[in-house]
Amino acid sequence: MALPLAGGERHERADAARNRELILCAAERLFAQRGVEAVTMDEIAAEAGVGKGTLFRRFGDRASLCMSVLDERERGFQEAFIRGPAPLGPGAPANERLVAFGAALLDRAEAEGDLLLAAQTGTPGLRFRHPVHLAYHAHLTSLVRELAPASDAEYLADVLLSALSSELVLHQRRGRGIELARLKEGWRDLACALIAHHPA
Template sequence: MLPIAGSGPVERADAARNRQKIVRAAAELVATKGVEGLALDEVAAEAGVGIGTVYRRFPDKGALAQALLDQNEREFQEAFISGPPPLGPGAPAAQRLRAFMDAYVDRLETHGQLLMVAETETPMARFVTGAYRLHRNHLVALISEIDPGADAHFRADALLAPLAAAQYAHQRGSGMTTERIKRGLRNL
């Protein structure tokens, strides 16, 4: 069974309520102030909890950003695991790979700033999440189907590398359009 975003141990009811209050408060701050306004002390004040409660649940902004992205990640995973083709099953592997890369770029376009916080605030955070492992395993399976003799693990990492949020932000800031980025990834 592959890891799914949000899966984990059951938490106490009061801890779950506090977590929900913190995530709602963080979402409100991001909506009103942008990602730059995501400060843990402000989140605590907005949620009506102590700063220690925030730090127990979220040791840094990256962990809180991951929580804010949880629903979007779930939807993305559902789309490529069981959604309609070409992103989901039923299309040839090469078409699914292209659809995955395009959908990932679309996610970066809409959630890139928050993804960048999630990926960069905690060292190696991008690579240790269940989401990254699932994305990588999905690409390994597709690449292995396309080219059984390929080093699918290396190629999966090579395809995911340019999808780092900071890389995407740099490309967009340099004037690249999403279509140019998608075209470049297809060529890669």
């Protein structure tokens, strides 16, 4: 199955590519210095030395900018679950790959949670149409379909992904103090229970 990888080839004018790089580097610096939530789009434009109109024309909104900042890391993650070593990548049984995928996303939420959350909270519904979400959904649908062919694999992929949303994971970690290891155990239980309820 061909998955919709994040990003893709870009064909930009030299000045547009330069502005994009200036904006992304400025956002990375400010996010690292002050935290994602403390930085405004105006401040990013000023740090990059571009007009606010240029920033919004290029990225549309804050969520799209944050997703672009995450883009290279996202490409690496998708490469890992599509072509990387088992159990996240091919070569392991589908149930092990499913568990490994969730554990890897939980690790990312732990390390990059604020940025991931900002990327997920833009225009309502936008993240569900974004290539990153589509890639995750296609991957989980494929694994669930392999494990439980008679199930509604697309719906179960939605359910599984909802348990891995950055907003929920950060609430569990910071608001409720749940340990990361417990979240991984819970993910394993959820994945196994859903598949067991829909045998092949």
